Amino acid sequence: MIGELAHRALLLELRCFPKPGLVSHIDSGSHQDMDAACFEASAAAIRPFLSALACAGHEGADMPALRVIGMAAERAMMAATGGVNTHRGAIFGLGLLCAAAGVATERGPAHLGDVVAARWGDAIRGGPVPPRSHGTTALRRYGIGGAREQAAKGFPLLYAHGLPAWREGCRLGGGDDEAARLHCFFALMAVLPDTTLLHRGGMEGLLFAQGQARRFLDAGGVGRPGWRQDARAMHRLFVERSLSGGGCADMLAMTLFVAMVEDLPRGAASIAATDMMIDTVGSGG
Numbered sequence: 001m002i003g004e005l006a007h008r009a010l011l012l013e014l015r016c017f018p019k020p021g022l023v024s025h026i027d028s029g030s031h032q033d034m035d036a037a038c039f040e041a042s043a044a045a046i047r048p049f050l051s052a053l054a055c056a057g058h059e060g061a062d063m064p065a066l067r068v069i070g071m072a073a074e075r076a077m078m079a080a081t082g083g084v085n086t087h088r089g090a091i092f093g094l095g096l097l098c099a100a101a102g103v104a105t106e107r108g109p110a111h112l113g114d115v116v117a118a119r120w121g122d123a124i125r126g127g128p129v130p131p132r133s134h135g136t137t138a139l140r141r142y143g144i145g146g147a148r149e150q151a152a153k154g155f156p157l158l159y160a161h162g163l164p165a166w167r168e169g170c171r172l173g174g175g176d177d178e179a180a181r182l183h184c185f186f187a188l189m190a191v192l193p194d195t196t197l198l199h200r201g202g203m204e205g206l207l208f209a210q211g212q213a214r215r216f217l218d219a220g221g222v223g224r225p226g227w228r229q230d231a232r233a234m235h236r237l238f239v240e241r242s243l244s245g246g247g248c249a250d251m252l253a254m255t256l257f258v259a260m261v262e263d264l265p266r267g268a269a270s271i272a273a274t275d276m277m278i279d280t281v282g283s284g285g
């Protein structure tokens with residue numbers, strides 16, 4: 001079940017337009033090497049490993065054991081995409097949340113992020129650092145911690161910004177689940193130090209993206225007429241500048257997963273939305 005919910009969260013993130021610069025079912029945004037089919041193949045390929053991470057968490061696995069599963073997931077992703085990195089960040093962040101969801105807590109449901117920080121936070125901080133990754137470059141050049149910092153701290157920006165914005169988007173969007181997801185996406189882009197934005201646009205690009213997201217939200221987000229035109233115009237602007245926030249997209253999927261697992265009444269709406277979406281996709285719609 002946990003792997004299924006995580007897979008659905010990845011599809012809900014993908015089939016959400018316009019996420020400025022990012023791939024969706026409508027277009028490939030700022031990417032020449034990835035499209036929706038590539039992401040759907042990637043999500044299907046890693047789904048069994050997300051389930052395996054949940055089982056590993058339930059069995060009390062330590063970080064090295066989780067890392068073995070994570071690296072196997074990455075090999076499956078690469079095989080499914082022909083070597084394109086679609087979901088490395090999602091395998092890490094969503095994978096840890098799946099492992100946390102597998103942890104049975106006697107004291108009743110805990111925040112998944114708190115479980116990640118408590119069980120694996122120190123190991124994440126002290127874990128191997130890829131020598132030449134975007135994240136390592138971001139840390140060295142800008143002092144920005146990236147995906148590892150968010151995970152080690154229990155995903156503070158997800159809980160402080162993502163979840164509240166998703167709930168607000170559910171209210172403002174008037175039953176339009178895609179609008180709620182986009183509202184959440186913009187709230188995350190306004191605050192997340194996304195290393196893929198840094199990689200593509202440097203600090204200027206990251207600050208530009210955060211400023212654009214903040215402007216969208218300050219104007220009322222998805223709660224005002226004409227918001228879709230505004231978001232489409234921003235998407236075109238990001239494509240012109242070749243900007244794309246893959247980390248924000250991952251955090252959207254992670255927020256939706258947490259909403260489904262922790263906040264079931266509202267999360268159920270998303271589950272229902274994926275049922276309808278999968279039926280549509282299944283029928284070739």
Ligand SMILES: CC(C)(COP(=O)(O)OP(=O)(O)OC[C@H]1O[C@@H](n2cnc3c(N)ncnc32)[C@H](O[C@H]2O[C@H](COP(=O)(O)OP(=O)(O)OP(=O)(O)O)[C@@H](O)[C@H]2O)[C@@H]1O)[C@@H](O)C(=O)NCCC(=O)NCCS
Binds near residue numbers: 092148
């Ligand atoms: C633990 C690692 C994942 C850390 O990897 P890295 O050193 O690269 O660290 P980061 O760059 O900080 O993060 C990795 C990916 O996470 C996403 N991300 C970025 N910023 C943040 C953030 N602030 N918070 C959360 N997540 C963040 C992002 O992933 C997405 O973007 C990638 C696609 O874009 P990319 O190809 O990189 O860039 P493009 O624009 O496409 O460039 P071109 O290729 O076109 O030139 C994709 O991965 C998305 O998911 C970051 O990229 C790593 O060390 C690791 O995997 N460790 C082993 C696994 C493990 O420990 N597993 C344990 C449990 S599963």
Ligand SMILES: Nc1ncnc2[nH]cnc12
Binds near residue numbers: 014023031087250
């Ligand atoms: N929809 C998306 N487009 C580009 N990069 C991503 N990384 C995760 N989701 C993505």
